[in-house]
Amino acid sequence: MKLSQNISFICVCLIIISFSCKSVSTSKLSSQTGIASFYSNKFNGNKTASGEIYRKSRLTAAHKTLPFGTQVKVTNLTNNLSVTVRINDRGPFAKGRIIDLSRGAAKKLGMIKQGVARVKIEYKKAAS
Numbered sequence: 001m002k003l004s005q006n007i008s009f010i011c012v013c014l015i016i017i018s019f020s021c022k023s024v025s026t027s028k029l030s031s032q033t034g035i036a037s038f039y040s041n042k043f044n045g046n047k048t049a050s051g052e053i054y055r056k057s058r059l060t061a062a063h064k065t066l067p068f069g070t071q072v073k074v075t076n077l078t079n080n081l082s083v084t085v086r087i088n089d090r091g092p093f094a095k096g097r098i099i100d101l102s103r104g105a106a107k108k109l110g111m112i113k114q115g116v117a118r119v120k121i122e123y124k125k126a127a128s
Contacts, residue, residue, distance in 0.1 A: 030122065030123055031120055031121060031122045031123070032098055032120070032121045033077070033098075033118070033119070033120045033121075034096070034097065034098035034099075034118070034119065034121075035096055035097045035098060035116050035117070035118060035119070036074065036076075036097065036098065036099045036100070036101055036106075036109075036111070036116065036117050036118075036119040037092055037094060037097050037099075037100055037101070037115065037116045038100060038101040038102065038103055038105070038106035038111070038112075038115075039054065039056065039062075039100060039101070039102060039103060041056060041103065043056075044056045044103075048060075048062070048088050048089035049062075049068075049088075049089045049090040049091075050068040050088045050089060052088045052089075054088075054089070054102070055102070056102055056103040056104060057102070057103070057104040058102055058104055059083060059084065059085045059086065059102060059104055059105045059108070060085055060086050060087070060088045060089070060101075060102045060105070061074070061085040061086070061087055061088070061089070061099050061100060061101045061102065061105060062087070062088075062089035062090055062091035062092060062099065062100040063087045063090070063091075063098075063099055063121075064090060064091065064092075064098075066087045066123070067087070067126065068087055068088055069086060069087065069088075069126075070086070070087045070123065070125065070126055071084055071085070071086050071087075071123075071124045071125040072084070072085055072087065072099075072121050072122060072123055072124060073121070073122040073124050074099065074101065074105065074109065074119050074120070074121055075109075075119060075120045075122070076109040076110060076111055076117045076118075076119055077117070077118045077119060077120060078117060078118060079109075079110050081108065081109050081110050082109075083105050083108040083109055084124060085101060085102070085105045097116075098119075098121065099119065099121055
């Protein structure tokens with residue numbers, strides 16, 4: 001009898017704890033900091049994961065989890081230049097990177113010569 005009461009008590013405690021915990025999804029976060037890279041010229045004209053055609057001059061980007069159409073502000077933490085891009089692809093797939101930018105976006109951030117930059121991503125507008 002004592003054992004079944006203990007098990008019942010533990011189950012009730014676990015249920016209460018599970019209701020009090022909040023899960024955090026990427027879309028709920030307001031910012032992210034890490035390394036950005038940009039697309040090679042060879043991808044210009046190719047289809048993105050969203051079905052859109054990649055155009056290197058447009059201000060677009062790839063992110064692993066944000067919904068297509070989400071707008072994010074990307075700030076180069078070295079020179080403080082910023083650009084707003086729209087997520088239209090999946091990636092990056094290189095270890096340690098958080099976003100792949102179009103060449104146009106990378107140019108506005110002053111990172112073409114370096115190839116990569118430490119950036120902060122701030123989620124501005126979710127896809128509608």
